[in-house]
Amino acid sequence: LGSLGAMLLLLPGAILAEKSPSRKWLVVLSGGGISRLMLLGFAVLPFFLSGESAVMAAIAMKVIMDAFSNLSMPAWTSLTADIVPLAWRGRYFGTRNMFMGIANMLVTFIAGQMIVHAATPLEGYQKVYLLALVLGISSTVFFASIRETQSSHVASQKGLEVYKPRVLLQGLKRDPNFVAFCISQMVWNFSVNIAGPFFSVYQVEVLNSTPAIIGIQSIIASVSGLPAQRLFGTLNDRWGPRKVLLLTGFLIPFMPFVWLLVRSPWHPTPINIWAGFMWAGYSLASFNFLLSISTQETRARYSALYQIAVTLSLAAGSAFGGFLVQHVGYPAIFISSGIGRFLSVFLVWRFVKSAQESPDAALPVLDQPEITTSVKEAETYQNGHEDI
Structure with missing residues (x-):
C-alpha cells in the first residue's frame, strides 16, 4: 500500500512543485505537516481503538504518512538543488548524511x-x-525558515500539458541520457531486492543468528558509512557523481557472492563493513547524478519519474527473489543479485553520460551564476543498507 501510494502521488507532487509559487511551503504542509501529524495519531490510537480495528487504523495512518511524504519529495528535491551550489553538493550531502546517520543511531538507542x-x-x-x-x-520549523527567493523558482505555466502521456513520452525521447540512467537504476534496484529483503532471514534460518547479533551487524554497517560520507562527498565534487557511481557500483556487486562463503553468525561482519562504506558512496552519487542531469524546469518531473521507476523495480525484485528462495534456494538469489548489479554498472558505463558529456546537459541559470540547474533515500533515496 505504501508503494502504491508513492506511485500515485509522485507525479501529482511534481505537478504541484511546478505550479506552486512556493515549493518550501508545499513541503512544510505535506511532508513536514500532515505526514508528521500521523505520529500523534499513533500515540493516541490505543486510547480509542484496540484489536483488529486498531491495526487497520494504524495501517491507514502509515499509508497517509508515506503518501504525503512522497507528495512533497519532488518539491524538496527541486528546492534543495537550487539552494545547494553544484560545487558543494557532494560535500554538503555527504556531511548531511553523516550527521543523519549519527542522529539515527543515537535516537534509536x-x-x-x-x-x-x-x-x-x-x-x-x-x-x-x-x-x-x-x-x-x-x-x-527550521525548514520553514529557509529563504526561498523568487528568482530561484518560477511557477510553471504549462499546467498539466507536460504530464499528458504523449507529451511526457516525447520529452523523455529528447533526453535519452535520463532514460538510460533510469533503466540502469531499475536494473540495479531490481537486482538489489532479489536478495536484499532476505539477508536477515538467511542469518536467522541458516546461520542461527540471534536478534542481538543482527542488530550489532546493522550498527556496524551504519558506523562504517559515516566516514564514507565525507570521503565520497569530496570525491563527488572532484570527480563528478558519475565516476563515484561507477567506482562504488563496481565494488558493491561482489558482496552477494561473498555471502556464499558465510558459515557463522559473525562471518557477515566484514561484508557489512564493506557494504556500509560503499553503499554510502553509491547512494550519495546516485542522488547527485540525478540532480546534475536535470534542469530547473524538469527536476521535479524527473525526480517523480525516477522514484516511480525505482519503486516498481524494487517491488518486482522482491517478488522475484521470494520466488527463487522458495523454489531454488538462497545461493540462487545471491548469484542473481550479483550478476544483475554488474549488468547495471555496465549500462551506466556504456550508455549513461555525465552532465558535461551529455548534449542535453543542464545549463546554468544566467541570473544565478553560483547555482546551476544541473539528482531516499535515497533515502536515499536508498537507505544504504540493502545488504543487511
Whole structure:
C-alpha cells in the first residue's frame, strides 16, 4: 500500500512543485505537516481503538504518512538543488548524511531505552511516538525558515500539458541520457531486492543468528558509512557523481557472492563493513547524478519519474527473489543479485553520460551564476543498507 501510494502521488507532487509559487511551503504542509501529524495519531490510537480495528487504523495512518511524504519529495528535491551550489553538493550531502546517520543511531538507542524502561511496552511506544512528533515539528520549523527567493523558482505555466502521456513520452525521447540512467537504476534496484529483503532471514534460518547479533551487524554497517560520507562527498565534487557511481557500483556487486562463503553468525561482519562504506558512496552519487542531469524546469518531473521507476523495480525484485528462495534456494538469489548489479554498472558505463558529456546537459541559470540547474533515500533515496 505504501508503494502504491508513492506511485500515485509522485507525479501529482511534481505537478504541484511546478505550479506552486512556493515549493518550501508545499513541503512544510505535506511532508513536514500532515505526514508528521500521523505520529500523534499513533500515540493516541490505543486510547480509542484496540484489536483488529486498531491495526487497520494504524495501517491507514502509515499509508497517509508515506503518501504525503512522497507528495512533497519532488518539491524538496527541486528546492534543495537550487539552494545547494553544484560545487558543494557532494560535500554538503555527504556531511548531511553523516550527521543523519549519527542522529539515527543515537535516537534509536534512546527510543529503545524508553520502551524497555516504561511501565508497559505500549506506554513506551506511545512516548517514542510523541518524541518523534516533537523532533519532527522542530525540523519542520527550521525548514520553514529557509529563504526561498523568487528568482530561484518560477511557477510553471504549462499546467498539466507536460504530464499528458504523449507529451511526457516525447520529452523523455529528447533526453535519452535520463532514460538510460533510469533503466540502469531499475536494473540495479531490481537486482538489489532479489536478495536484499532476505539477508536477515538467511542469518536467522541458516546461520542461527540471534536478534542481538543482527542488530550489532546493522550498527556496524551504519558506523562504517559515516566516514564514507565525507570521503565520497569530496570525491563527488572532484570527480563528478558519475565516476563515484561507477567506482562504488563496481565494488558493491561482489558482496552477494561473498555471502556464499558465510558459515557463522559473525562471518557477515566484514561484508557489512564493506557494504556500509560503499553503499554510502553509491547512494550519495546516485542522488547527485540525478540532480546534475536535470534542469530547473524538469527536476521535479524527473525526480517523480525516477522514484516511480525505482519503486516498481524494487517491488518486482522482491517478488522475484521470494520466488527463487522458495523454489531454488538462497545461493540462487545471491548469484542473481550479483550478476544483475554488474549488468547495471555496465549500462551506466556504456550508455549513461555525465552532465558535461551529455548534449542535453543542464545549463546554468544566467541570473544565478553560483547555482546551476544541473539528482531516499535515497533515502536515499536508498537507505544504504540493502545488504543487511
